Amino acid sequence: MKSNFISGSFQIGETTINQVSSKLDISDYLGSIMVRWGINRNNYRVDPGLYSAGLPDESSDVFVTANYKLSFDHLRKNLSGIDGWILVLDTKGVNVWCAAGKGTFGTVELNKRIKLTSLDRIVKHKRIILPQLGATGVAAQKVKEDTGFNVRYGPVRADDLKEFLEADYKATKEMRKVTFGFCDRIKLIPNDFVQGKYYLLGALLVIFLLSALNNKGISLQNSVDFGMTRMLNVFLAYFSGIAITPALLPYIPFRSFSLKGFLAGLIAALIMFLLNLTGNNILENIAWFLIIPSISSFMAMNFTGSSTYTSLSGVKKEMKTAVPLQIILLSAGLIFFVLGLLIK
Numbered sequence: 605m606k607s608n609f610i611s612g613s614f615q616i617g618e619t620t621i622n623q624v625s626s627k628l629d630i631s632d633y634l635g636s637i638m639v640r641w642g643i644n645r646n647n648y649r650v651d652p653g654l655y656s657a658g659l660p661d662e663s664s665d666v667f668v669t670a671n672y673k674l675s676f677d678h679l680r681k682n683l684s685g686i687d688g689w690i691l692v693l694d695t696k697g698v699n700v701w702c703a704a705g706k707g708t709f710g711t712v713e714l715n716k717r718i719k720l721t722s723l724d725r726i727v728k729h730k731r732i733i734l735p736q737l738g739a740t741g742v743a744a745q746k747v748k749e750d751t752g753f754n755v756r757y758g759p760v761r762a763d764d765l766k767e768f769l770e771a772d773y774k775a776t777k778e779m780r781k782v783t784f785g786f787c788d789r790i791k792l793i794p795n796d797f798v799q800g801k802y803y804l805l806g807a808l809l810v811i812f813l814l815s816a817l818n819n820k821g822i823s824l825q826n827s828v829d830f831g832m833t834r835m836l837n838v839f840l841a842y843f844s845g846i847a848i849t850p851a852l853l854p855y856i857p858f859r860s861f862s863l864k865g866f867l868a869g870l871i872a873a874l875i876m877f878l879l880n881l882t883g884n885n886i887l888e889n890i891a892w893f894l895i896i897p898s899i900s901s902f903m904a905m906n907f908t909g910s911s912t913y914t915s916l917s918g919v920k921k922e923m924k925t926a927v928p929l930q931i932i933l934l935s936a937g938l939i940f941f942v943l944g945l946l947i948k
Contacts, residue, residue: 607650608632609680614656619722623656626684632677639674640791642798648673649697654721655680658687662728665769667758668714669735670695670703682762686769691732693717704741711743715750724752733758733773736780789850796906797846804842807899808835814938817945837876841896844872845903853907862926865904869897888944894937898930 608631612623639648649671657667657680666689669679676692683690693713695703703709718724718732734742736757744755759768759779768775815831816822845865849856856864873896876882882892905926908919 641794650676652692652694655690657683660687664688666732670700672699675699679762700735701737704738709738710741711746718751736760793847807838840872841899844868845900849904850907860922861904862901866897866901869900887940891937891941894933898933902930
């Protein structure tokens, strides 16, 4: 991708080091918005290697980050007024936390990048500062053995870096605390919303086509007349799981995401029922009370990959139980839906 953030370069021995600006411009903000909506997400990365922020020298700190551009941008923005080195690992365009879990923000890549950039010739000290969320992927002792560099873990958020440095590399309890507030969750919803679009389109198509059924046979006019309202129910089910559940995550009862999504969907179904949008007979009403929560429950589980609330083992365990139940409920809902159409 175009490196608009590079403000210059210089040579140290055989190594060319690009200088980066700590000020984000309009293209950075537009890129951030686009990637939040899943646009160019897989290519939103910077080249791995060593960069400079400000005018660092051999005694300046080395900050390690991922080559996902959002992570890189957030770090360089918070290095404003700081002379330091930025060591970018090849995480395949994945953020620090997720890459640490996948192993790309890991010991092998860190050691490799230290050697490729000849970091030991650029700085005279033997310390590198890693983001705390990358700790699960890096074995500090192994890094020390292989490269001679000591790993220090910085705060969870780059916003606290200046305070961390001023405190002689000491992090407060607040700096170590992993939070996942409302704004953090909201930022992740657009990408998940777009990623699940094929589930949504498939469900909308099924309901639209089924709406053609009636007790006299098949009529596409029925789909035109009544399909849009029923498709609205499907969209609400999707929205409930993909957006409402993450937004209200800490306030919805239950620990598992599938149950949280089911409850949110149940409330959504009740709202549609009270608005007289779940059909004109009891069978179709029952159908929507099964379909909406089951879709919402399934889509809510999609957020487990974005949340700090879950572990990989916990997600796998939940899916083994939840997915079969969701399939059963959805299937039962579709049966009631068809029966409700045929008795009219």
